[in-house]
Amino acid sequence: MSEGNKIQPDIEFIKYLKNAGGDTVKRCYQCATCSVACPLSGDEKPFPRKEMIWSQWGLKDKLMTDPDIMLCHQCGDCTTNCPRGAKPAETLGAIRAYAYNYYGFPQGLAKLCSEGKNLPIMILIPTVIIGVIWFLSGGMRLPEGEINFGYFFGDGYYLGLPQNVLLIDLIFVPAFVFAIYAFYRGISNMWRGMAAQLPPGSSEFRPSVTQFVSQFLWPSVKEILAHNRFNECGTNRNRVNGHLPLLFAFIALFAVTIYAMIRKDVVGYFVEGLHVPLAMTDPFKILANIAGIALIVGVGILWANRSRTERENNSSPTFYDWYLIGVIMAVGVTGMAAQFFRLGDMAFMAYLFYFIHLVSVFMLFLYTPYTKLAHMFYRTFAMAFEKYRVSGYVGRQDQ
Numbered sequence: 001m002s003e004g005n006k007i008q009p010d011i012e013f014i015k016y017l018k019n020a021g022g023d024t025v026k027r028c029y030q031c032a033t034c035s036v037a038c039p040l041s042g043d044e045k046p047f048p049r050k051e052m053i054w055s056q057w058g059l060k061d062k063l064m065t066d067p068d069i070m071l072c073h074q075c076g077d078c079t080t081n082c083p084r085g086a087k088p089a090e091t092l093g094a095i096r097a098y099a100y101n102y103y104g105f106p107q108g109l110a111k112l113c114s115e116g117k118n119l120p121i122m123i124l125i126p127t128v129i130i131g132v133i134w135f136l137s138g139g140m141r142l143p144e145g146e147i148n149f150g151y152f153f154g155d156g157y158y159l160g161l162p163q164n165v166l167l168i169d170l171i172f173v174p175a176f177v178f179a180i181y182a183f184y185r186g187i188s189n190m191w192r193g194m195a196a197q198l199p200p201g202s203s204e205f206r207p208s209v210t211q212f213v214s215q216f217l218w219p220s221v222k223e224i225l226a227h228n229r230f231n232e233c234g235t236n237r238n239r240v241n242g243h244l245p246l247l248f249a250f251i252a253l254f255a256v257t258i259y260a261m262i263r264k265d266v267v268g269y270f271v272e273g274l275h276v277p278l279a280m281t282d283p284f285k286i287l288a289n290i291a292g293i294a295l296i297v298g299v300g301i302l303w304a305n306r307s308r309t310e311r312e313n314n315s316s317p318t319f320y321d322w323y324l325i326g327v328i329m330a331v332g333v334t335g336m337a338a339q340f341f342r343l344g345d346m347a348f349m350a351y352l353f354y355f356i357h358l359v360s361v362f363m364l365f366l367y368t369p370y371t372k373l374a375h376m377f378y379r380t381f382a383m384a385f386e387k388y389r390v391s392g393y394v395g396r397q398d399q
Ligand code: SF4
Pocket: 027, 028, 029, 030, 031, 032, 033, 034, 035, 048, 049, 052, 081, 082, 083, 084, 085, 086, 087, 088
């Protein structure tokens, strides 16, 4: 190996792993029991044994371009079977948390989201943005009369649309677009890093976009939706009971949001009566309420599972794991609470919880590329890369 290709140990990375859940990594003596126990590890490049030694040596660059860190589903089978208590599942979780920060764009925001001590600032940013827009929309007052969240940002009209609709769009559409762009940057960098590890000249036949989507990306998405790999896990199998309702809730709430935007912002531009909030009997409102309950139930199960896993494995709680559980719980509970207070005609509490709900949804959007939920996207593309790596597009010059 030439001098330029040498991989240097990164002492800071080793320190990071120790503090972020990988504090037992030094206990590993490379027996490979974990790789045998792992239900997802293939025969060709088994994990997590190799990741454990790379972690001990501080080989950050190798780990950051290793698709296997994203293919791990954090089931904990390896940790349960490790004879040395080295906790490989927790180590891989800490490496993934580092990767979201490493690939994160912009770096300042990624760093902000990497440590629990920054949580007050993470809450303050959307609180100030939404609070200032609310203040500018009508001053320090709550809408009068019947409680209607459709008037939270005022009841005037601009450009033919209610100012409430325009201001909600002004807050959330840029946050959503920004998060998508941040994912695009992060995942492109990860893909380039992984592709650089392929044998030289082996990937000169590039698939077209259509071939990439149909042969690699879509099959990976289908696997994730069916939870095929989760079902292979042993120790922590009941995580599927939490994951599936959450997945349903996210898809349903996304569908309801798109429906509401089309109805209020597009069709509503021409038909004034459509600006009003959805009626409780509207099928999409019913779907939203069922999804809200599924969200709370799903995250409640994940909360109980994480607490149990930490107790049984004697692991320390990490910001990486608990931020996601906390923010999803906040979205579900504040959304439901706002609705209950509205039905109970308690205006101040209803609008207060609605405001907190908007803040938590904004946090979910804006910080997703740098926190645990990022695994949904990074893992999907790592699975697509795994399929691409063994496909006919990549010459097997190493064999
Ligand atoms: S992490 Fe545990 S099971 Fe895996 S190789 Fe190291 S000592 Fe063996």
